[in-house]
Amino acid sequence: MHFSIYLNPQTRGPEEDVAIIDTTIEQALRATEAGVRGIALTEHHFSGYNTYGSNFLLAANLAPQVPAETMFLLACAVPPLHNPLRLAQECNLLDVLTKGRLIVAFAAGGSPVEYAGLGRDPSVRHEQMLHNLDVLERALAKQPSDPPYEWETAFEHGSLRTRIMPAAYTPGGPRFARATQNDEGVVWTARKGWYLFTARETADAMADRLALYTRTLAESGHDQASIDRLLDWSLVQKQVIIRDTDEEAMAFALERMEEMASHQRKNFSMTGDIKDAKHLKSVVGVSPQNPQEFLDKAMIVGSPDTVQKGLRSFADVGVRHMSLLFNFGFMTPAESGRSLDLFLAEVLPALDPR
Known part of the structure; x- marks a missing residue:
């Protein structure tokens, strides 16, 4: 098993932003120097759920600072919030800047606060994600000699007369993934031959999800070498809290969940007038507003030994x-740094000897 560090730091207000971003960069550098093989960066806007907002910009900043073999995993980009041709351009440019060490995952997102701020309608997010991805792929495939590509989304339209610039570093274009929590999404992803990004489930449930993905890849004509390549960097995401004892880690986890749940309730109260806002009760499967379910599915909490065992349970089912x-x-910084330090010193060497 190998690991990436998933960077999604929350902020309470503008007075914290710069220091949080500085800490985020420092932890990314510390983790990758210690042997963590990838950096995962997400996209959130306006809600306080992600301080840096743009995963493309932060990845471009980090790329020349980390070890040359470090992978960058955008988990995720949200197509309905982007102009699809600018998104295609940014994928290619970041592929160049990372020398092909990039996988861009796509998801529908759904925070009404974010959709409202960018003038989008969250009620059509799933349909628009798939439509915008089709526009993006057609734009990436267009050659200068092809006829103009006339495109339209629910929010914009345009005519691509030449090509997407720059060309990607990776032959055939950047590598893509889909982030999904359901079987329909898993099947769609495998049929596309994309990487699978998923989260917030138990090891047993993840075994079933991974089996469906692997089986559908084979049924779709992928050979074993291709399947292995996809499985190597498909990911499962977890929040991890490590302390010297299980009791200390659990007490701190419950405290952090209550803080996060309070912040979510405050944000949710701002969205009553936004169409389809009700889904925010759980944006990604489970919510810290339901602490036990969140602990069971989204987190691994405990001493270094307990966390190591929790991670091994996923390795045992093929993750x-x-x-x-x-x-x-x-x-x-000290609170999150404590978990990271214990992971790097006591957990990582046992699970990824490289």
Whole structure:
């Protein structure tokens, strides 16, 4: 099993933003120097759930600072919030800047606060994600000699006369993934031959999800070498809290979940006038507003030995890559750094000897 560090630091207000971003960069550099093989960056806007907002910009900043073999995993980009041709251009440019060490995952997102801020309608997010991805792929495939590509989304339209610039570093274009929590999405992803990004489930449930993905890849004509390549960097994401004892870690986890749940309730109260806002009760499967379910499905909490056992349970069902979030629920640098230090010193060497 190998790991990436998942960076999604929350902020309470503008007075915290710069220091949080500085800490995020420092932890990314520390983790990759210690042997963590990838950096996962997400996209959120306006809600306080992600301080840096643009995963493309942060990845471009980090790319020349980390070890040359470090993978960058955008988990995720939200197509309905983007102009699809600018998104295609940014995928290609970041592929160049990372020398092909990039996988861009797509998801529908859904925070009404984010959709409202960018002038989008969250009620059509799933349909628009699939439509915008089709526009993006057609734009990436267009050659300068092809006829103009006339495109339209629910929010924009245009005519591509030449090509997407720059060309990607990776032959055939950047590598893509889909982030999904359901069987329909897993099947769609496998049929496309994309990487699978998923989260917030138990090891047993993840075994079933991974089996469906692998089986559908084979049924879709992928050979074993291609399947292995996809499985190597498909990911399962977890929030991880490590302390010297299980009791200390659990007490801190419950405190952080309450802080996060309070922040979510405050944000949710702002969305009553936004169409389809009700789904926010759980954006990604489970919510810290239901602490036990969140602990069971979204987190691995405990001493270094307990966390190691929790991660091994996923390795035992075939998960090869885990993306771990150490900074969750408005932690201070020292609080999140404690989990990261214990992981790097006591857990990582046991699970990824390289």
